[in-house]
Amino acid sequence: MPTSTPPPADDRSTLQSTPPLADDRPTPTVLPSASEGSLVSHRSITSFHVGTTYNRVMASYLWLPKQVAILFFWVFLVFVLFVGMGSAQLSDDYYSSTCPDVLTTIESAVETAVSNEARMGASLLRLHFHDCFVNASLSYFPQSFSLSIFLNLLTQFSSMLVFEDSQQGWISSEYFLKQGCDGSVLLDDTANFTGEKTAIPNNSLRGFDVIDTIKSQVESVCPGIVSCADILAVAARDSVVALGGPSWTVQLGRRDSTTASLTAANNNIPAPTLNLSGLITAFSNKGFSANEMVALSGSHTIGQARCISFRARIYNETNIDSQFATSLQSNCPSTGGDNNLSPLDTTSPTSFNNAYFTNLQSQLGLLHSDQQLFNGGSTDSQVDTYSSDSDTFFNDFANAMVKMGSLSPLTGTSGQIRANCRKTN
Numbered sequence: 001m002p003t004s005t006p007p008p009a010d011d012r013s014t015l016q017s018t019p020p021l022a023d024d025r026p027t028p029t030v031l032p033s034a035s036e037g038s039l040v041s042h043r044s045i046t047s048f049h050v051g052t053t054y055n056r057v058m059a060s061y062l063w064l065p066k067q068v069a070i071l072f073f074w075v076f077l078v079f080v081l082f083v084g085m086g087s088a089q090l091s092d093d094y095y096s097s098t099c100p101d102v103l104t105t106i107e108s109a110v111e112t113a114v115s116n117e118a119r120m121g122a123s124l125l126r127l128h129f130h131d132c133f134v135n136a137s138l139s140y141f142p143q144s145f146s147l148s149i150f151l152n153l154l155t156q157f158s159s160m161l162v163f164e165d166s167q168q169g170w171i172s173s174e175y176f177l178k179q180g181c182d183g184s185v186l187l188d189d190t191a192n193f194t195g196e197k198t199a200i201p202n203n204s205l206r207g208f209d210v211i212d213t214i215k216s217q218v219e220s221v222c223p224g225i226v227s228c229a230d231i232l233a234v235a236a237r238d239s240v241v242a243l244g245g246p247s248w249t250v251q252l253g254r255r256d257s258t259t260a261s262l263t264a265a266n267n268n269i270p271a272p273t274l275n276l277s278g279l280i281t282a283f284s285n286k287g288f289s290a291n292e293m294v295a296l297s298g299s300h301t302i303g304q305a306r307c308i309s310f311r312a313r314i315y316n317e318t319n320i321d322s323q324f325a326t327s328l329q330s331n332c333p334s335t336g337g338d339n340n341l342s343p344l345d346t347t348s349p350t351s352f353n354n355a356y357f358t359n360l361q362s363q364l365g366l367l368h369s370d371q372q373l374f375n376g377g378s379t380d381s382q383v384d385t386y387s388s389d390s391d392t393f394f395n396d397f398a399n400a401m402v403k404m405g406s407l408s409p410l411t412g413t414s415g416q417i418r419a420n421c422r423k424t425n
């Protein structure tokens, strides 16, 4: 039995950002000071001891900022309308007139890819997850209506004017640009552009060539119409279906980013070293409940992981079936063999089913984070439910995928439709 303690698979602890403020935290009441004239109501002015020289001066002093505030309000309103005209909602029939064959084109390309290699279905599903979960604005700021308008504004202007290079500028655009399901994960690095492909959680992503193939087929039926972000969303759904899982209606109309954020990719995508509370936090930062996190984790019913991602678990942890741990050690030595693969679902790695959850009940989870879902904590009962009721898992999974696919898409006139998913136009 090896005795050395291997390094953590994916140690991003130093990269974690400061936790965001809770969304439901009450807004503190700020009493205006005398110099904050625009915030002082008419009533508060009249409540002064009228008649003193001081208050007459103050009243005239406060008058000007009030007009300025009104002016700012109208300017703000015009901007809101401007931004509103540039944005739109996703819809299920988005390409029905502009590219009616898009769904069948993607479906048949995914079927071909998955029949060539079953694992490709898992890889395409993971690509969509890693595209959508990189969304700096939600992580760094609490969500609120006015804030999202503010960020939307900055997005519009920053992409038009200032922050063309996402890694530079006097304020890094990664704090402002919306980076959800926007195809940013597909952008290649260049001499003066750093994308997300070299982020720690992304360095084993695969399937980029399959997306290229699909994109060129889609471009040949309707050039310049369908975004790479939408192709990812549809390919993820078709992959799950091709491997026997549930289907859902993919909402469409996403546009592609012109930027990417390596930092946000490192900070936002959950690491396999996380405990249950960390997993719940990582998903709640994106607006997902613990239940939705468990449902989405069921994706690990397909696909493979590298030795480096589960080495610490099979040598050091106690909540793992000992025969299972031993059987994995031959292909995952305590040193070396970092890229050797093992299936995430040891019983049926190429079938999308509920076996992942049944495995967890027997301490057969491959990743540390997997087994956290069934380790005597608050999510055990949901694992039990999914293990005995695959319909419920399928239904919850499909709903959570629709929600994941709606994370901060670029719509309307934001972003662009890339001609080549690997680079901006």
Ligand code: HEM
Residues within 6 Å of the ligand: 119, 121, 122, 123, 124, 125, 126, 129, 204, 206, 270, 271, 272, 273, 274, 279, 293, 296, 297, 299, 300, 302, 303, 304, 305, 306, 307, 309, 344, 367, 369
């Ligand atoms: C709950 C937090 C999650 C963590 C910590 C996590 C972590 C990981 C890790 C470490 C791997 C193996 C990477 C490697 O060693 O190369 C992996 C693979 C995979 N993940 Fe996750 N993941 C999570 C959630 C998700 C979600 C929400 C989805 C999809 C919606 C997903 C889909 C996949 C798939 C399909 C694979 C296999 C990919 C392949 O075989 O190419 N994961 N994940």
